Structure formats: C-alpha cells, structure tokens
Amino acid sequence: MITLYDYELSGNCYKLRLLMSMLGVDWKTVPVDFYPGREHKSDWFLRINPLGQLPVIDDDGLILRDAQAILVYLASKYDAAGTWYPRDNPALLGEVSQWLAFADGITATASAARLHDALFYDFDVEAARTGAHRLFRILDEHLWFGEQEGRDWICSASHPTIADIACFPYIMLSEEGGISRQDYPAIRRWCDRVKRIKGFTVMSGVFPAGPAKAA
Amino acid sequence: MxxxxxxxxxxxxxxxxxxxxxxxxxxxxxxxxxxxxxxxxxxxxxxxxxxxxxxxxxxxxxxxxxxxxxxxxxxxxxxxxxxxSLGNPPADLFPIPEFDEVDRRKLNAATFGVNVSAPRAIENFLDMGHFPYVHTDILGAEPHTEVKEYDVEISVDRDEILATRCRFFQPMASTASDGGADVDYIYRVPHPYCSVLYKSSPLDESRLDVIAVFLQPIDQEHVRAHMLLCVLDEDNEDKVIKRFQQTIFGQDKPILENQFPKRLPLDPRAETPIRADKSAIAYRRWLSQKGVTYGVIPAAT
The missing domain is CATH 2.20.25.680 (N-terminal domain of TfIIb)
Incomplete structure (x- = not known):
C-alpha cells in the first residue's frame, strides 16, 4: 500500500492525490503539519526527505520525493493502459518531460505568490506574479493552438498525460496568490476538461466542474 | 497621540x-x-x-x-x-469561559492571510447556507440544504450578537465524528472582527466545541485570520485536528476572496438578503449602530 506524506493545502501533494484517484489506486495518508508546525523541517521528516519538502511517498519500502518524479513512477507502475506516461512513444515522452519541467516553473512562481499571500512567506511577490503570468501566457497560447488542431490536452495525444496533472493544481490555485486567469480563456477551458476526467477529486480551494453545457 | x-x-x-x-x-x-x-x-x-x-x-x-x-x-x-490596540481599549476582552476548561484541546488551527475585508469574513463565518455547496460531505451535503428557522438577538448588556437554535445536518462535523448528525450551533459576534461559534460535541452531548475566528485587519481589504480551536477530542493528534479545520478554511478562502464589493455594504438595500441571512442582517445593523466605517461601505445617511 502506498503511504503519502501529505499536507492538505499543498498543490504538489494534490497532484499525487489526483493521479492516484484517477488511476483508482488506494493509498493511506500521513498528515504532515507543514503550516504552522513546519513539520517538513522536523528531524523525523528530514530523515525521510533531506530536502525538507512535500510530497513524499513510500510504496512498499520505495521512498520517493518530488511531485513530478512521483507522477512518473505512479503512472509507470499503476497505469495498465500506459497512457498517462507513454513509455513506448519517445516524442510524446519528450513532450511530457518538457511540460513537467514547466510545471516546476509554475510552482516557483504561482505557488510562491500563494505562499506569500496566505502563509506569509518572505518572497518577492511581484516577481512571482510576473513570472506566473509569463508562463500562463505561453501555456494559454499552446492550448489555444492545440484546440484549433483538435487537441484537448497539453501534450500531442488524444488523452491526458501526467503533464496535465503536474500543471493543473497551481494554475487552479493561482488566484490565492493574486494571479487572475481572466486573460487565459484556453487555460480556463482546459481546467474544465481536467475536472471532467474520470476519478477527478478536489482539494480545498478547487471546486468541481459545473454541469457540462449543452452544445 | x-x-x-x-x-x-x-x-x-x-x-x-x-x-x-x-x-x-x-x-x-x-x-x-x-x-x-x-x-x-x-x-x-x-x-x-x-x-x-x-x-x-x-x-x-x-x-x-x-x-x-x-x-x-x-x-x-x-x-x-x-x-x-492602537487606541484606548476596554479593560477586558470578550469572555470565552470554555477556554478555562482543562480537558479541552486548545490550538491555533492556523493563521492565514486572506484577501478579504474583516466584515465579509465574519459574515461568511455566520452563514450556514453555504455548507452543503462549499464544504460538501463535511459540514453539509445535498439534499440537506435548508437553513431552518433560528433566533438572533443583539444583546444590549453584553454588546454582542447571539444566534441560537441553529441546526444543520453535517456528514462529518469534526475529527471526533463517526458519521452524519444533526448538529446544533450557537454563534456569537462579541467584537466587530471576531466571532465565536459553539457546536455539538460528538463526544459529550451536554457540551459544545468552540471554534473562534479572530481577524487581524491588515487594511480594509486584507486580514490575517487566526483560528482558535477549543474542542473535546481525546484521540486525534493536534495536527489532525488542525488539518480538519484548515481543510474547511481552505474551502472558504476562494469564496471570501471573490466577494464583491470587497467591503461589506451596510445599506440594507445594497444586497438582497434571504431568511437564512438573519444573523448577517443583525451583524450589518450592529456595525451601523456602532458607527463602524473601516472595512465597510457605510449606509448613506
């Protein structure tokens, strides 16, 4: 059984809850008091992850850190159809990896702005917001052109990949860092598509999709 | 000065x-x-x-x-x-007698920065109508959406708002719950920017859990929200109790931050209330009577 070291309000932890829910994988949770307790910097947690970061999983003794790395592992191990992380398609794998790195950029900007506003982290919030808008603009254009070609997801496939999961949480939570998605209509449509994936689950701050509009 | x-x-x-x-x-x-x-x-x-x-x-x-x-x-x-205080504060802060009961767990669930005026946040705290929609399967669930009749008074001698006889079906009222139950609520607003709620304890039917929100106004449209828990729970670790409350608050946060206008309008004609908003109406009237202008849009005189 997978154990997830988890903080409810963490978008990076949510990525894993989201994928495990979509894959139908069971897991148990060890809550970590990230805030206000800073338990991720405690001695016991640093022995599990010396970087002092969430999330971490323990899958029958295999301990892994880093949200994107864990997405790769979970999809490779538990997705029998092999679509979430398409190991037999080099071009698609390259795209997935490219957007996983992009997701780290979203964490460094949109998530940083949220930590500043909600949890009082001492970050340069204007730089974080500017950086997030730059990334959102790039993703919005990418998704818009994709829609013109009949592509619904971030990567060139007819199905979502872990790149969609990696990018979704901190985009959905961006307004908590003062970053509006008003100007990114293709991102907003893509968010609704993610919310309609079977097995989708919410976290605090993310609401389910409304009823689908009749065409 | x-x-x-x-x-x-x-x-x-x-x-x-x-x-x-x-x-x-x-x-x-x-x-x-x-x-x-x-x-x-x-x-x-x-x-x-x-x-x-x-x-x-x-x-x-x-x-x-x-x-x-x-x-x-x-x-x-x-x-x-x-x-x-930045002025001349009263000798005493409002009382919460339950805080002195030794068997209660007393925790700061968290202090969160929220992009909201303090009065808008208090008003949301008083509202039960949003439970099934915002706190789905925790503090409410469809089809149990009705806010039943309850009583509200502005206590003159204690200078606070009191809402009593509130009752709501909750699937998971607290960390100590083992299933859905009709939960009794009492709300107090003893301070323009602070509210204290009492709700049935799943452990002891003669006592009530206490959850208070103390808002620190940064400016008219931003607060630091401090959440006091003063609850009966013999089993769960502190961090589990905090996590429950943070989950609830994290669900409220986007709702609070999207209120418009950000300051609370006190003119009775500004926003159309429904019966469930009785306590909100009393709160707005109370702020008007006190002459509060900070964080609100005062009624035209």
Whole structure:
C-alpha cells in the first residue's frame, strides 16, 4: 500500500492525490503539519526527505520525493493502459518531460505568490506574479493552438498525460496568490476538461466542474 | 497621540490579535501589520510580551529584551494569542469561559492571510447556507440544504450578537465524528472582527466545541485570520485536528476572496438578503449602530 506524506493545502501533494484517484489506486495518508508546525523541517521528516519538502511517498519500502518524479513512477507502475506516461512513444515522452519541467516553473512562481499571500512567506511577490503570468501566457497560447488542431490536452495525444496533472493544481490555485486567469480563456477551458476526467477529486480551494453545457 | 491611517475610532479602540503565542519564537523581534500600521512584538518565554510601533533599531529577527523597550502599545495575552490596540481599549476582552476548561484541546488551527475585508469574513463565518455547496460531505451535503428557522438577538448588556437554535445536518462535523448528525450551533459576534461559534460535541452531548475566528485587519481589504480551536477530542493528534479545520478554511478562502464589493455594504438595500441571512442582517445593523466605517461601505445617511 502506498503511504503519502501529505499536507492538505499543498498543490504538489494534490497532484499525487489526483493521479492516484484517477488511476483508482488506494493509498493511506500521513498528515504532515507543514503550516504552522513546519513539520517538513522536523528531524523525523528530514530523515525521510533531506530536502525538507512535500510530497513524499513510500510504496512498499520505495521512498520517493518530488511531485513530478512521483507522477512518473505512479503512472509507470499503476497505469495498465500506459497512457498517462507513454513509455513506448519517445516524442510524446519528450513532450511530457518538457511540460513537467514547466510545471516546476509554475510552482516557483504561482505557488510562491500563494505562499506569500496566505502563509506569509518572505518572497518577492511581484516577481512571482510576473513570472506566473509569463508562463500562463505561453501555456494559454499552446492550448489555444492545440484546440484549433483538435487537441484537448497539453501534450500531442488524444488523452491526458501526467503533464496535465503536474500543471493543473497551481494554475487552479493561482488566484490565492493574486494571479487572475481572466486573460487565459484556453487555460480556463482546459481546467474544465481536467475536472471532467474520470476519478477527478478536489482539494480545498478547487471546486468541481459545473454541469457540462449543452452544445 | 500618533496619527493613524485608520480614522475609525471604534476600530482603533478595539483589541486586535497579532499572533498565536505558540508560534512566536521567544526573545526575537517579529514584525506585523495592523490597520495599515507597521508594528513589532516579542515574547520572552516567561509570560511577558511587548508590542510597539516598528522602528529601525529593532529589525525583525533581532534579539530583544522586552523589559527595556519604550513606547509600548497596550497589550493583552488571551486565548493563546497576543493582542494590542492602537487606541484606548476596554479593560477586558470578550469572555470565552470554555477556554478555562482543562480537558479541552486548545490550538491555533492556523493563521492565514486572506484577501478579504474583516466584515465579509465574519459574515461568511455566520452563514450556514453555504455548507452543503462549499464544504460538501463535511459540514453539509445535498439534499440537506435548508437553513431552518433560528433566533438572533443583539444583546444590549453584553454588546454582542447571539444566534441560537441553529441546526444543520453535517456528514462529518469534526475529527471526533463517526458519521452524519444533526448538529446544533450557537454563534456569537462579541467584537466587530471576531466571532465565536459553539457546536455539538460528538463526544459529550451536554457540551459544545468552540471554534473562534479572530481577524487581524491588515487594511480594509486584507486580514490575517487566526483560528482558535477549543474542542473535546481525546484521540486525534493536534495536527489532525488542525488539518480538519484548515481543510474547511481552505474551502472558504476562494469564496471570501471573490466577494464583491470587497467591503461589506451596510445599506440594507445594497444586497438582497434571504431568511437564512438573519444573523448577517443583525451583524450589518450592529456595525451601523456602532458607527463602524473601516472595512465597510457605510449606509448613506
């Protein structure tokens, strides 16, 4: 059984809850008091992850850190159809990896702005917001052109990949860092598509999709 | 008297919370903002504390001996928090007698920054109608959406709002719950920016859990929300109890931050209330009667 070291309000932890829910994988949770307790910097947690970061999983003794790395592992191990992380398609794998790195950029900007506003982290919030808008603009254009070609997801496939999961949480939570998605209509449509994936689950701050509009 | 950016004397004269004592490192300066004024505070770990206006010679994080600080602001340590005032505060803070009961768990669930006016946040705290939609499967669930008739009074001698006989079906009322139940609620608003709610304890039907929200106004449209839990729970670790409350608050946060206008309109014609909003109507009227102007849009006179 997978154990997830988890903080409810963490978008990076949510990525894993989201994928495990979509894959139908069971897991148990060890809550970590990230805030206000800073338990991720405690001695016991640093022995599990010396970087002092969430999330971490323990899958029958295999301990892994880093949200994107864990997405790769979970999809490779538990997705029998092999679509979430398409190991037999080099071009698609390259795209997935490219957007996983992009997701780290979203964490460094949109998530940083949220930590500043909600949890009082001492970050340069204007730089974080500017950086997030730059990334959102790039993703919005990418998704818009994709829609013109009949592509619904971030990567060139007819199905979502872990790149969609990696990018979704901190985009959905961006307004908590003062970053509006008003100007990114293709991102907003893509968010609704993610919310309609079977097995989708919410976290605090993310609401389910409304009823689908009749065409 | 130093000039303040906030000119609302009612608000200036109140006690305001700054931080949970359990989260302040002893002996070093901590900076914060209250009513647009930069303040600093420190505790010494022996039950002493001080609050003062931010100054260059006492930078955040530097060691400090609070005994030698001059120009201190009013100070109160209550309910696990440090409180101060920028005006002439009353001798006492509102009472929460349950805080003295020794078998209760007393925790700061968290202090969160929220992009909302303090009165909008209080009003949301008083509202039961959103439970099934915002706190789905925790504090409410469809089809149990009706807010049943309840009583609201403005207590003149205690100068607070009291909503009683509130009752709501909750699938998971607290960490100590083992299933859905009709839960009784009592709400108090004993301070324009603070509210205390009482709800049935799953452990002891003769007692009530206490959850309070103490809002620290940063400015008219931003708060630091401090959440006191004073609950009966014999089994769960502190972090599990905190996590439950943070989950709830995290669900409210986007709702609070998308309120428009951000300041609470006090004109009775500004927003159309329904029956379930009785306590909100009383709250708005009470703020009007007090002459509160900070964080609100006062009614036209």
């Amino acid at each position: 130093t000039k303040t950016r906030c000119t609302d004397q009612v608000i200036l004269d109140l006690w305001h919370p700054l931080a949970a004592l359990s989260e302040v490192a002893a002996g070093v300066v901590v900076d914060t903002v209250l009513l647009e004024e930069r303040l600093s505070f420190a505790i010494d770990g022996e039950g002493n504390a001080a609050v003062w206006r931010d100054r260059a010679d006492l930078a955040e994080g530097s060691p400090v001996d609070i005994a030698v600080i001059s120009g201190k602001l009013p100070l109160k340590l209550a309910y696990g928090y440090i409180w101060t």
